[in-house]
Amino acid sequence: MAHAHPVKRHTGLMDWLTTVDHKKIGILYLIAGGFFFLIGGLEALLIRVQLWKPLNNFVGADTYNELLTMHGTTMIFLAAMPVIFALMNAIVPLQIGARDVAFPFVNSLGFWTFFFGGLLLNISWLAGTVPDAGWTSYVPLASPTYNVDKGVDFYVLGLQIAGIGTLIGGINFLVTIINMRAPGMSFMRMPMFTWTAFITSALILFAFPALTVGLVALMFDRLFEANFFEVAGGGNTVLWEHIFWIFGHPEVYILILPAFGVISEVISTFSRKRLFGYSSMVFATVLIGFLGFMVWAHHMFTVGLGPVANALFSIATMLIAVPTGIKIFNWIFTMWGGSIRFTSANLFAVGFVPTFVMGGVTGVMLAAAPADFQYHDSYFVVAHFHYVIVGGLVLGLFAGLHYWWPKMFGRALNEFIGKLTFWTFFIGFHLTFFVQHFLGLMGMPRRIWTYLDGLGFNTMNLISTIGAFLMGLGTIFFIINIIVTAAKPKNAGNDPWEDGRTLEWSIPSPAPEYNFAQTPLVRGYDALWKEKMDGNEGMSPAEPIGPIHMPSPSILPFLMSVGLFIAGFGFLYAKNDWNNAFVSNIFGNHIVAGLGLAITLGCMVVRSLKDDHGFHIEPEEITGKGVKA
């Protein structure tokens, strides 16, 4: 059984480029997502500087539209999604007792396509033609007629490439969670975070293809003179809005569900209590995921869909409040009667609950279509979705990062700086966005690069700008914390919080390459807690120690993504006016684009034809390394 296949093990940079280990890919997602989060945050600060006083001219109208577009696009697709994938990669396989994800190669490919797609999108800043039609990229503003430079081309191509990564990542986690659970880990024993990762992956599977269809159609309009959305050619602009929001609304739940999962884990652990109403939590998650697909037109109440559509979508939207309310009360009653310890992770989680409720109730307010005629596209909406995405998702991600940092890196983050991060970010957040509700009600439309004096907007905008800088400060504290922590020795134990309940806390921090030396036997919900309560030392193994089969590292995912990146450039600059006949020729005849696609397809051929059985880690190696002193 134990034939050792000779496999080249890389070190240093090559190790990171070729890794198919879910834990390392999780770290890559975190680094890349964190990088884009800083870029998006910088854009947000520039936006707030421009708006700190009326008729300001810090950045002009054009730059402002570029900033607001790139801020939204970057934060959603390149910061929030990847950090969610970072946590899913780092934790989900550990929580279900698996040694890796179902398709490690695909996992790596997903990361690299996301990364190069995001890079392509952001290179637009260097190229000087930045997308400026909003993250929603509504046509005709984004159509070739009204948007002649290459900005929106960067958007459609960058997001298509990045979207491949998200889609295959989602599929990978669906398969992983369905197929790779340890013995005894039934669906109704899965930790809440794994459940939310599962539902989020399902939403990705159904929502992202809609976005891809829209982007491909817009790409054909822009690059090859198609007429999907060209009114003059018989196209329809409302069609884009539908396609975009059929993706866009589930996307909101793709983002928030994993945060729900994180909060459930963190609150339960630090209250030393089982999650209250676990089965209703699972049910609520599934229901939110399901309803999430039937409410997209509430983004379009003012488009003129007629009263029947508006009434139906109003009611459907309001219904989502019910499962969300169930979750909120379950969290509160998880803490009820518990023994709550306020670590920085738990501060973020506890801060999340009321903050998210505020974002949720404004969501219900927006659902009432006639009132939405007033709220729509005003700062009220800006406040609402930042309460949901920052007050919900970002607080959730911070909670998750502080909670699982020891498991990912073997070192716990500094608690003092962690608390400092929480308070500055939390106060800054409420300062920034709470006043924006009122700005919206007073009639300030969103996406305006300046506002007139004398309308009563001045003070609140100033407060908002100050808040934004506090959030920036909070982020800087977090970065300092990472640096300070990285300088300390790796000393985190298996269960650094001492109250760990789930499987990831039964193995060393960071987890060894193969995660579990022996696949654990799961005997109930909160598997590790159950063993603790029954007085057992860790999990009982479900198998004897034996050789562990591992997938081989591969450079192919990286190369395939580079190929797509080159192809993206080729298409972008196909019609460019190069001052050089040769360059014009190779771009104009799609030779560059073809070359890029050839690299990708070539790698696919190599991957298909080359037999790669992976390799084995022998028992001697496991017992030698797996046990920590």
Add this chain to the structure above:
Amino acid sequence: MSTLRPQGPVALEQFNLMKLTITIMVLVIVVVFALSFYVIVKFRRRPGDNKVPVQVEGNHKLEIIWTVIPIVLLLILGVPTVQSVFGLAKDYSKDDNAVQVIVTGHQYWWEFEYPQYGIKTAQELMIPTGKTISISAKSADVIHSFWIPSLAGKIDTNPGSNVNKMYFSSKHDGVYLGKCAELCGPSHALMDFKVKSVSSDSFDRWVAGMKEPGQLPADAAISDVFQKQCLTCHAVGDKGLQLYPNLTNIGDRETIGGILVNTDDPKYKNEGSTYDNLKRWISDPQAVKPGNSMPKVDLTKEQIDGIAKYLSEYKQK
């Protein structure tokens, strides 16, 4: 111009719905905040506390309560919402008693056409107080959104044959600020307009004034330049072309270009006398509204002064 100070029945109905939702939501927030606060104070871990709390799985009674209460609240909210959705969708576009207005959004100005009277104007929507105004909204280029916060919620203007209908009315005479609420390009922020609500008599006089034959500048040289350089796009009365904002009686308007507020007592950067504003606009339209369609017209300083003077004095008799 705030939505919180409604000046007409449509905005009032929307405001009432907003008040209802806000009341329910504040109630929810208070309950959740109170519970959260109680829990985190009462059940915080004291130093040295090592007991393991009871591991509660759930509680059917409680869970049913917090499922049913939200449903009841949503019913309270849902019924008036649906009623209002259908109420506000009423179509007055065939009603002869209503003032029909065709609103066309342009980058970055608003065109208002009154088909019943055969007149067109720009940037300033004149309405008779108390009468129902029936809006048919469309766009000449990209999507805009027509919004008068204190009179009515917004409706998008779509390109193509996709015409949206809405209605509103104003209860008092006055000037209300309107805005474009859908990102439409660099000058989206500057695409303001005014709604001027006046008595029926004044409205009729205004309509009659708009139908008067166009008057050209008295000075022959200025008149010549004006006809050659301006009336190729703009119109005054029956003269010129209706491609871009109609300039008839522009001296009466509250703003120039929708954004330069006309006042004899300027306080802010975007305010000035009608004459100064016109001069500022004509000398460099792109500096006032980046990305708009009006080029810097080749005019001498004297010509600009002359045209600005003529236009600022072009008022209804």
